[in-house]
Amino acid sequence: xxxxxxxxxxxxxxxxxxxxxxxxxxxxxxxxxxxxxxxxxxxxxxxxxxxxxxxxxxxxxxxxxxxxxxxxxxxxxxxxxxxxxxxxxxxxxxxxxxxxxxxxxxxxxxxxxxxxxxxxxxxxxxxxxxxxxxxxxxxxxxxxx
Numbered sequence: 001x002x003x004x005x006x007x008x009x010x011x012x013x014x015x016x017x018x019x020x021x022x023x024x025x026x027x028x029x030x031x032x033x034x035x036x037x038x039x040x041x042x043x044x045x046x047x048x049x050x051x052x053x054x055x056x057x058x059x060x061x062x063x064x065x066x067x068x069x070x071x072x073x074x075x076x077x078x079x080x081x082x083x084x085x086x087x088x089x090x091x092x093x094x095x096x097x098x099x100x101x102x103x104x105x106x107x108x109x110x111x112x113x114x115x116x117x118x119x120x121x122x123x124x125x126x127x128x129x130x131x132x133x134x135x136x137x138x139x140x141x142x143x144x145x
Contacts, residue, residue, distance in 0.1 A: 029085035032078045035071050039108075042068035043130060046117070050124045061117035068130070069112040076105040087145075094141045104137040 024030040045064035048054040082095045094101045111133050115126035 024085050024087045026083050026085040026088075028078070028081060028083035029088045029090075032083075032090070033088075035074050035078050038067060038071040039075070039134075042071065043127070043134070046115075046123060046127050046130075049120070050127045056120045056123065058118055061123055065112060065115050065117050065126075068115075069109065072105065072108040072112050075108065076102045079105075089143045089145055091141050091143050097140070101137070101141055104133065104141075107133040107136070 024033060042064040045054075046061060046068075049056045049061055079090065079094055079101070082092075084090070108130065111126070111130045115130065116122035117126065
């Protein structure tokens with residue numbers, strides 16, 4: 001029973017992400033959106049702990065950090081092909097400034113690997129760093145729809 005509950009908990013976010021990307025026609029864009037959703041979800045777990053919305057749990061924080069690291073490593077490769085979709089928020093500036101975009105994506109990889117989640121103060125510091133890397137990339141490369 002416990003295994004079933006953990007399986008349902010683990011797969012629920014994936015089902016939620018699938019619904020959020022309903023109507024995306026380009027599979028490459030959907031893959032990118034799923035990667036970004038994993039990043040957002042992982043940072044959400046960490047942010048909720050950092051803000052005191054949920055109790056600090058080092059094991060859950062580490063799982064979120066690992067998910068963030070895995071997803072961030074997939075980020076730049078998922079944008080290598082200049083794929084578009086009406087639902088995409090990716091701006092053309094990504095491909096015209098590819099070196100800067102990949103450097104910013106690499107900053108997120110480094111931030112996720114360097115994030116210390118062993119204590120609440122360390123987690124809070126790591127969240128600030130990760131948040132700054134996200135904002136640095138979203139501002140020039142993401143169209144808010």
